[in-house]
Amino acid sequence: MERVRDEPLTIGRFARMCRLSVKQLRHYDELGLLPPDRVDPSTGYRYYAPARVRDALTVALLRDLDVPLQVIAELLAAGDEERTRLLRAERDRIAARIARDTERLAVLDRLAEGPAPAYEVEVVDDPALRLAVVRGRCDPDEVGARTRECITALLGALGRSAVGWVPPLHGLYPLDLEDGMTIAAGARTDEDVPGTVATTLPAGPAATTLHTGPYEQLPLAYHALQAWIHEQGLTARGPAREDYLVSPGEAEPHELLTRLTIPIDPTRQDTP
Amino acid sequence: MERVRDEPLTIGRFARMCRLSVKQLRHYDELGLLPPDRVDPSTGYRYYAPARVRDALTVALLRDLDVPLQVIAELLAAGDEERTRLLRAERDRIAARIARDTERLAVLDRLAEGPAPAYEVEVVDDPALRLAVVRGRCDPDEVGARTRECITALLGALGRSAVGWVPPLHGLYPLDLEDGMTIAAGARTDEDVPGTVATTLPAGPAATTLHTGPYEQLPLAYHALQAWIHEQGLTARGPAREDYLVSPGEAEPHELLTRLTIPIDPTRQDTP
């Protein structure tokens, strides 16, 4: 009469069925995420009904997908619409991490393949630049993706307005990487381009270097340039400017050429 | 005489120069990773020489690459050879994470696009199978990559030995995912294939279902199958077997067809 399938399971048995550890199950109980069906009041033993295995397996699956426990709790309680929204958010989070890790991989590949590249730095008198720019806000982790969006928007604006602009394109980046920072993509032109903002970068001294290779490896150029600036006792002023001299479409990633320029404060020369 | 470039920097100034927070610098000091050049014995104030900026920027760069502080410390102390070895290890770690996240993304994409796919499960009497298998050990996170390696090795062995084997190929996976677990790729054949191990899977009852789509989404099939098994009050016996009915090269990823089979213990039928 009593059917095996309905007998309550001890935590150890239940854990083996759903690919979770006993520790995890106790933790999820504490969070209210996966409470046992019955807790013996005198011994504290947890007992699970076989029907809970599906829920537990779902939790295990979502954890494998690196979904936070908090979100899993919301997912289990949510309706269809909300569920889809939450899953999409997780999807985007993982996609962003892949994008970020791909950038990291490019730099690590370069570093692992031998000595760090040598960057030749020089100080120049940078002329003023009048740019038509498209701005974007982003967190430091999303700079790569956001830059591409701004470039696309800029090219769209330039194409639609069909004005004469002077290659190459430029990117502007604040020196302080912080959440909600503002970046910009710009093109040199004296005309007003609809969909862009006219911005003039002041003339002045600047430290500059040349980067060869994919954009993902630009952090190495920043590293070299900033180190050089501070070693000279100079002060970086920002924003940093990237000039995309040879850009994708013109050449393979390893042949891309980018000038990196960081304005500096005019310095009092040391008395020798 | 006193040159600006050599004046010691307070921690705040130094932090701004090298894109690290004051908290981080104090932490790195505590770890011995980036000690200040001078600490005022009476006030405890930390002072950094401008020459340390390069090191600090290097630490910041490596942290951006998600290199653990422990490894950064080893990198700074290591010789060229050791440095390359450590960087390669980090490279591999990030590459593995990208691979893993890509698998996750495939599942999340499927889940986010609508209701979870319906899997039709049935119990069959599974015949015994004699396989020539190639085994591999791996951690749960590397199953995807390791499986591909085993399949490649198996195909190599089959090709070299040119024996008649019966498609499709099979994959064998333990039900308990744990570090150092053993997986296997196998092909049905009655002959002995050099480079492989002959293994016979016993006949018996099994629960089975059919999965359509990329291999990355197989976890959904496992989820459905395991949930079904436990809901029936049955006991999974393992190892799980995947039959690659329609495999890459024959079709697009979304058209791949895979049979998933989990042997079960013969059960006492409930008295109604």
Place this chain on the structure above:
DNA sequence: GCTGGACCCTGCCACGGTGGGAGGGTCCAG
């Protein structure tokens, strides 16, 4: 000289999720 504000110090707690271990109770088959 004094004051205010920017800066610095130490020390503790928090996050997220899991594992390890101590110290002790419970269950069940032989």
Place this chain on the structure above:
DNA sequence: CTGGACCCTCCCACCGTGGCAGGGTCCAGC
């Protein structure tokens, strides 16, 4: 009734960072 497998709670550790409390220090402007 005994031994071993199982269960309980509670605390600590990991990793790297941020926040806050409570207090000291530095320096420019008056």
